Amino acid sequence: MQIHHTDVLCIGAGLAGERVAVEAAMAGLNTIMLSLVPPRRSHSSAAQGGMQAALGNAIMGDGDSPDVHFADTVKGSDWGCDQEVARIFADTAPIVMREVAHWGVPWNRVVPGKHTYYKGGKPFEAEEKAEKAGLIHARAFGGTAKWRTCYTADGTGRSVLNTLDTKCLQYGVTVHDRMQAEALIHDGETCLGCIARCLRTGELVAYLATSTLIATGGYGRIYKATTNAVICDGGGQIIALDTGLVPMGNMEAVQFHPTGTVPTDILVTEGCRGDGGTLLDVNLYRFMPDYEPDKSELASRDVVSRRMTEHMRKGLGVKSPYGDHLWLDIRHLGEKHITTKLREVYDICTNFLGVNPIHQLIPVRPTHHYSMGGVRTNRDGAAYGLKGLFSAGESACWDMHGFNRLGGNSLAETVVAGRYIGKRMVEYTKGATPSFGMQYVDDAHKKVQERITDIVTGRKGKENAFKIRDEMHDIMMECVGIFRNGKDLQKAVNKLEELYDRSQKICLSSTCKGMNPELSTALRIRGMVKLAQCTAYGALMRTESRGAHTREDFPERNDKDWLNRTLAYWKEGASMPTLEYEEASPYYELPPGDRGYGGGVTIPNELPPEKFVIPEAAKENLKKAKL
Amino acid sequence: MNRMLTLNIFRYNPLDPDSTPRMQTFTVQEYDSMTLFIALTQIRDEKDPTLKVDFCCRAGICGSCAMVINGRPGLACHTQTKDLPAEITLHPLPFFQLLGDLSVDTGSWFRKTGLQIEAWCHSDDKAFDPTAEEMRMDNDLANEIFELDRCIECGCCMAACGTARMRTDFLGAVSIMRVARFYLDPRDKRSEDDYYEVIGNDQGVFGCMGLLACEDVCPKGIPLQDQLGIMRRMMAMHSVKGVLPRPLIETIKKKGCCHAHAQS
Numbered sequence: 049m050q051i052h053h054t055d056v057l058c059i060g061a062g063l064a065g066e067r068v069a070v071e072a073a074m075a076g077l078n079t080i081m082l083s084l085v086p087p088r089r090s091h092s093s094a095a096q097g098g099m100q101a102a103l104g105n106a107i108m109g110d111g112d113s114p115d116v117h118f119a120d121t122v123k124g125s126d127w128g129c130d131q132e133v134a135r136i137f138a139d140t141a142p143i144v145m146r147e148v149a150h151w152g153v154p155w156n157r158v159v160p161g162k163h164t165y166y167k168g169g170k171p172f173e174a175e176e177k178a179e180k181a182g183l184i185h186a187r188a189f190g191g192t193a194k195w196r197t198c199y200t201a202d203g204t205g206r207s208v209l210n211t212l213d214t215k216c217l218q219y220g221v222t223v224h225d226r227m228q229a230e231a232l233i234h235d236g237e238t239c240l241g242c243i244a245r246c247l248r249t250g251e252l253v254a255y256l257a258t259s260t261l262i263a264t265g266g267y268g269r270i271y272k273a274t275t276n277a278v279i280c281d282g283g284g285q286i287i288a289l290d291t292g293l294v295p296m297g298n299m300e301a302v303q304f305h306p307t308g309t310v311p312t313d314i315l316v317t318e319g320c321r322g323d324g325g326t327l328l329d330v331n332l333y334r335f336m337p338d339y340e341p342d343k344s345e346l347a348s349r350d351v352v353s354r355r356m357t358e359h360m361r362k363g364l365g366v367k368s369p370y371g372d373h374l375w376l377d378i379r380h381l382g383e384k385h386i387t388t389k390l391r392e393v394y395d396i397c398t399n400f401l402g403v404n405p406i407h408q409l410i411p412v413r414p415t416h417h418y419s420m421g422g423v424r425t426n427r428d429g430a431a432y433g434l435k436g437l438f439s440a441g442e443s444a445c446w447d448m449h450g451f452n453r454l455g456g457n458s459l460a461e462t463v464v465a466g467r468y469i470g471k472r473m474v475e476y477t478k479g480a481t482p483s484f485g486m487q488y489v490d491d492a493h494k495k496v497q498e499r500i501t502d503i504v505t506g507r508k509g510k511e512n513a514f515k516i517r518d519e520m521h522d523i524m525m526e527c528v529g530i531f532r533n534g535k536d537l538q539k540a541v542n543k544l545e546e547l548y549d550r551s552q553k554i555c556l557s558s559t560c561k562g563m564n565p566e567l568s569t570a571l572r573i574r575g576m577v578k579l580a581q582c583t584a585y586g587a588l589m590r591t592e593s594r595g596a597h598t599r600e601d602f603p604e605r606n607d608k609d610w611l612n613r614t615l616a617y618w619k620e621g622a623s624m625p626t627l628e629y630e631e632a633s634p635y636y637e638l639p640p641g642d643r644g645y646g647g648g649v650t651i652p653n654e655l656p657p658e659k660f661v662i663p664e665a666a667k668e669n670l671k672k673a674k675l
Numbered sequence: 676m677n678r679m680l681t682l683n684i685f686r687y688n689p690l691d692p693d694s695t696p697r698m699q700t701f702t703v704q705e706y707d708s709m710t711l712f713i714a715l716t717q718i719r720d721e722k723d724p725t726l727k728v729d730f731c732c733r734a735g736i737c738g739s740c741a742m743v744i745n746g747r748p749g750l751a752c753h754t755q756t757k758d759l760p761a762e763i764t765l766h767p768l769p770f771f772q773l774l775g776d777l778s779v780d781t782g783s784w785f786r787k788t789g790l791q792i793e794a795w796c797h798s799d800d801k802a803f804d805p806t807a808e809e810m811r812m813d814n815d816l817a818n819e820i821f822e823l824d825r826c827i828e829c830g831c832c833m834a835a836c837g838t839a840r841m842r843t844d845f846l847g848a849v850s851i852m853r854v855a856r857f858y859l860d861p862r863d864k865r866s867e868d869d870y871y872e873v874i875g876n877d878q879g880v881f882g883c884m885g886l887l888a889c890e891d892v893c894p895k896g897i898p899l900q901d902q903l904g905i906m907r908r909m910m911a912m913h914s915v916k917g918v919l920p921r922p923l924i925e926t927i928k929k930k931g932c933c934h935a936h937a938q939s
Contacts, residue, residue, distance in 0.1 A: 074800070085729070086782030088828055089737040146809040152796035152862055154820035157812050182811030200821045206736070207824045214795035217786070225782045226774075248774055249690060277732045311708060314734040369707070388818070392736070399735060399753055402708070514720050558725045562690025563775070566724035674805065 049493060050253045053484075054080040054222075055477050057241055057257035059229045059284055062090035063205070063459070064441025065263035066212040066221075067466025068473060073219035075474040080255060082227040082244055084279045087213050091265050091277040092462060095205025096317035096392050098187060098197035099460035101141035105158050105183040107174045108165065108195035114138040116193050119638055121457060124191045124348050125450025126595035126605060127640045128301065128613070131633040132427055132666050134448045136673050137457075137464050143674065144464045145184060145198050152211045155184045156199055156389075166324020168344050169334065169380055187389075188322035189455040191348035191645075195322075197456040202317050202392045205459060212463075227253070230571065232260070232287050232437070233492040239437035240484055242287065243492045245571070250563035252496060256484045259477045262288060262431070262439040263466075266419040270580040272521035274416040275308050275315035284443045286575030288423045289582070293433035295615040295628070297424035297445030299579065300586035303453060303596050304530050306345075306352040308415020311370035312400050315417065316393045316410060318455035321345040323389065325378040327356065328409065329364040332375070343645045350452040350596040351646040353414035357530050360413070368411065375409035382406075414530060418442065418458060420449040420596070421583070424615055427669070429469030432615070436480065438473050440465045447613065450632065451595025468673055502554075503570045509553020513570040516551055520544070520573075520580055528584050533600045537588035541624075544581040548623060551577045582616040582625050589627055590614065593648065607640050607653035636660055677705045680756060682714065683764040684726070688775050698764075699723075711751035711763075712740060715777075727775035735894060738827030741768055741834070742777045748831035748892045768834040770843075781830040788846055792873045794853045796863045810862065823856035823902065825895050832889035832899060844878050848889035848899040851880055855902040858909070867913045870906075875914065880907040 056072040058065040061083035072079045083090065104112035118138035122129055149155055160178040164171050167188075176185075189197040200207040216223065226247035233240040233254065241256040267282025268274035288294040306327070307316050321327075326334050327345055336344040339355040347355075356374055359365070365372030378386060378393070383406050386394050390405075397403045397410055423439035424432045425446055431437040440446070441462045446469075448461060502508045527540035551574040558566050592606035593599050611632050616625040636659055642650070682701045688694040701722055703714045712733045719726045731739040733752045740751040743766040745759060756763070771779035788794075832848050839845045854874050857863040874880050883903055890899040912924050 085731050085737070085739060086785065086828070088785075089731050089739050089782075091732065091737075093827070094732045094734060094736045143805045146807075147803055147805070149809045150798070150803045150862070151800065152798075152860060154812075154817040154824060154860075155809075157814040157817050159814045182813060184809055185814070200824075201818070203821065203825055206827075207821055210824050210826075211796075214789075215800075217789050218793075218795040223782075223786060248780075277737065278730045312734075396734060399755075400708070400710070402755075514724070556724075558723065560691075560725040561688060561694075563727075564725055565719070565727055569724070 050251070051489070052080060052253065052255045054078045054255065054257045056259050056261070056473060057255050058082070058261045058263060059242060060090070060263035060265065060443065061087035061223065061225070062092035062263060062265055062441060063209055063212060063462035064466045065261065066209065066216055067463045068261050068263065068440060068470040069221045070212060070215045070219060071467060071470025072474055072477070073216070073221045077474060077477055080222045080224060080257070081216070082229060082255070083223065083225045084228055084247065084283070086225045087216070087223060088209060090209065091280055092205045092209045094277060095459045096202040096315070097189065097319040097322070097459070098199035098204045098456050099141070099145060099463070100189065100192070100196045100454065100456035101145040101198055101460055102138065102194070102196055103142050103145060103184055103186065103198065104194070105180045106186040106195050107176050108188065109186045112194040112196055114142070117141065117196060120192045121448060121454060122638045123643045124452055124454040124457070126452055126643060127607070127611065128298070128450025128594055128632055130427070130447045131635065131637050133446050135637065136427070136468060136670060137448045137461065139670060140468060140673050141460050141464050144467050147467070148208055148211055148463060149184065151215055153208050154200055156201065157182050158185045166381060168337070169324060169326040169377070187319055188346065189318050190321065190343070190346045190352065191454045197322065199319065201388060202319055202390050208463065228568065229283060229287055230496045231492045232291055233488050234291060234434055235485060235488050236293070238435040238482070240482065240488055243496050247563055247568065250567070252493060254489050254493060256489070258480050258482045259436050259438060259473050261473065262423055262437070262443050263441045264443045266442040267576070267579050268416055268419065270520060270576050270583065271416040271524050273308070273313045273525065275305055275313055276416070281572050282576055282579045283572065284439070285422055285579055286572070288431060288437070288439070289578055289618050290575065291434065292618060292620040294431050294437065295424050295433065295617045296582050297421055297447055298451070298586070298614050299421035299582040299616055300590055300597050300614060301420035301451045301595060302416065302583060303349055303418035303420060304353040304414040305349060305417035306356055306414055307376050307412040308417070309396065309401055310368060310373040310411040310413055313415050314396055314400055315415070316376065316396060316412065317390070320376060320378050320390060320393060323378070323381055323385065325376055325381065328375040328377050329359060330366045331364070335359050335364070340645055347645040348452055348454060353530055354598060356414055366411065373411045373413040376412045377409050378405050379407060418453060420451065420453055421445050428472040429465065430472070436476070436482070438469060440469045451597055499571065500567065503567060504556055506555030510555045511550045511553045512557060513554050513566065513573045516547055516554070516573050516577070517569070520547055520577055524580055528587060531598050531600050532587055534588065537584055540584040541581065541588055544577055544584055545623060547577045548574070548581060578618055585625055586614045586616055586627065604649045604651050606651045608651045611640065611653050635662060637662055678761045680705050680714065681762045682718070683762070684777065685766045686776050687773065689773060690775070705756050709756045711744065711754045711756065714756060715751060727778040729778050736827065738829035741781070741829040741831050742766065743768060743834065748834040750829060750894045753894055768830050770833045770836070770839050771830055779830070781828060785828045788850050792846065792850050792854055794857070796857060796860060797865050798862050812861070816859070820856060820859050823852055823859070823897065826852065826897055827895060829894060831892045831894060835888035835892045837886045837888065838882050838884050842882065845882050846874060846879050848883070848903055850874070851906050852897065852899055852902040855906050858906070867909065871910055871913050874906065875910045880910050883907070
């Protein structure tokens with residue numbers, strides 16, 4: 049087996065992985081980045097809308113500050129987030145937007161003078177300030193008090209990813225694409241790298257690294273209908289969970305985006321509503337103001353998705369062969385706006401839906417979109433359970449999103465966390481004296497090789513990988529969706545337990561020399577079922593409603609019993625995860641309260657006064673983060 | 676009524692000494708708004724899981740699934756079956772190394788050429804000051820740079836390029852467009868001399884035969900033709916800079932690209 053040595057190993061080459069890799073390479077560390085696909089094909093490239101950062105240059109963002117951004121983020125999370133992390137994020141986001149501008153991102157800029165903007169379908173005039181000319185502009189997104197989302201038309205992910213990738217080229221980051229990490233190498237205390245399978249040749253390769261980053265994005269493909277790319281199968285979370293030592297945080301916190309298109313599930317950006325688009329029902333009636341008089345279409349995503357589902361349940365959805373949907377109307381924004389600032393939306397509608405959004409309505413419905421949960425890390429991005437293992441971006445539960453993340457906050461998180469955690473990783477790597485015991489490499493290699501032999505020979509059973517995947521999809525769609533209840537969740541847990549058992553007996557239906565794509569699927573399914581089970585079981589046990597986690601049988605947000613984060617471990621040999629809980633936040637700079645949208649009742653918590661004090665150490669750390 | 680589609684798919688596994696290149700036929704029942712992504716996924720899930728084909732975003736954004744569709748390079752996810760005849764022939768992109776069936780290695784080629792043309796903003800990264808305001812930029816210029824940053828590196832342009840067919844070291848319209856992106860960008864401090872070094876040769880702008888299929892097949896509609904023209908003129912002027920009067924060079928060198936109106 050080929051063995052590569054490196055200082056820093058980044059598994060995943062989307063925005064978070066690349067930002068960490070740039071940090072490490074600029075600090076002079078050897079850096080290898082593994083990716084399923086060439087880095088620029090990572091799912092970050094599909095992010096359309098933008099990145100939230102309180103620059104306050106746009107007139108509609110006038111008076112914005114990291115404090116306001118912090119408060120929006122905490123409210124958005126329904127007080128489920130780690131407030132120290134949310135604070136680091138809000139305070140350093142403006143710096144990171146300027147930094148990537150310095151590196152080449154062509155952000156849209158402020159054009160001084162009078163402009164016609166739209167809110168809730170109605171035009172209004174606003175005058176951009178002359179002294180802000182040429183600074184980074186911002187658009188509106190849901191759940192925010194100010195226009196704060198920095199953008200490059202509706203190709204923000206693409207342009208920032210391209211820029212970071214150019215920096216990876218410049219600073220000599222080694223890219224091994226078409227590589228799938230199959231297992232972490234560790235000695236029970238420290239992570240030493242990973243065993244990866246080459247998707248060109250099918251060979252196994254070992255990577256030994258002083259520090260290892262998991263930045264593999266979300267695990268949306270446990271659902272049948274998702275906006276996520278085909279590669280978002282949770283590969284990084286799976287190898288962490290498989291160690292039995294590293295827990296997943298808040299896996300039940302799953303976001304459904306209001307505007308997945310029907311029938312393809314391809315996303316159209318929240319920027320459509322931010323720029324003034326509205327949601328209409330079967331009677332072409334704009335219904336959101338009835339539910340959310342203040343924020344309407346621009347309440348947080350969990351709220352809008354719930355309201356849309358409620359409205360369709362009243363029989364006011366549009367019937368189609370693909371099930372009920374609603375309409376997104378952006379026609380009033382006009383041809384120029386749609387073909388420039390919403391160009392990707394225009395392309396998606398015309399190419400995939402046969403709809404011209406300049407003249408026609410876009411069929412949409414809430415669709416699985418984002419995983420707030422993931423590899424649980426501390427403030428510095430270090431994974432619980434193994435030294436030398438880090439995680440950043442959607443794959444991590446860092447945890448600035450809690451139970452609902454705001455649009456524009458996750459794309460910003462990738463680079464903001466990438467910079468902050470990248471610096472912590474560089475510190476760790478420079479201070480570490482690793483010893484790579486070859487027996488651990490052999491152990492990990494043997495485990496992967498044995499699984500492959502099991503699957504190829506069928507010596508454990510004759511289960512079909514695609515069939516198990518389809519059954520997992522069906523149960524997740526049916527029982528672990530937007531509205532949840534104990535009975536359905538129990539049904540899902542039971543079914544997933546059965547699927548987990550069957551997933552250990554998978555056998556290939558084909559043979560193929562070298563790389564067999566069926567083996568790639570077969571190797572993933574067991575882990576995907578585990579992630580699905582962590583999601584379903586966490587949701588079953590959490591008997592409250594918070595953010596995107598909505599229990600019809602427990603409609604209150606229960607701060608008394610559930611102001612906490614679920615930690616799901618999967619112990620060696622177990623058939624079910626073990627759940628533990630930790631406090632949601634080390635302290636509450638913003639005390640638990642009302643979000644100001646979404647309605648609902650809260651069962652309060654009497655927190656002791658010291659929980660509202662910001663510790664000196666946190667203040668010091670924040671100062672350091674801004675350097 | 677929906678048709679029965681016949682897909683003739685190129686099959687070859689370079690890792691298997693017994694494999695020989697051949698065409699294999701599959702039939703698929705068409706349904707409404709079916710794309711080639713859906714048809715090929717169905718074949719892989721239900722008929723032949725060994726079929727090698729790359730998909731990622733399935734929304735025309737990532738550039739993974741470029742292939743030759745009835746003789747023309749395009750994105751499979753972007754192609755609706757209703758726009759094709761009932762018989763569909765699929766080949767892998769030429770020019771790039773074949774990994775198997777419809778899968779080719781675009782990634783290595785784009786990385787290699789990216790290094791060759793130094794496709795990054797040449798500025799002083801260490802000079803970044805976290806407390807300072809960002810450098811101001813005209814919004815039209817930002818839009819113009821983004822227009823060239825929309826490339827998804829799918830490889831369709833290279834697959835359709837007549838020059839690339841004859842000389843494998845041709846950098847192609849995509850690389851010239853990438854250089855143009857940095858030439859436009861005031862943050863990149865490279866001079867005309869530096870750019871000439873990179874693309875002022877037969878591998879670069881002077882190799883292009885001007886057939887322009889690159890622009891015809893670009894799924895993102897990027898103005899490759901204009902960029903080729905602008906860069907070629909800039910390079911040509913540069914190569915005769917000792918001969919032509921300086922004011923003439925200054926007047927025409929940035930015509931047609933954004934610097935012209937940014938500076939006027």
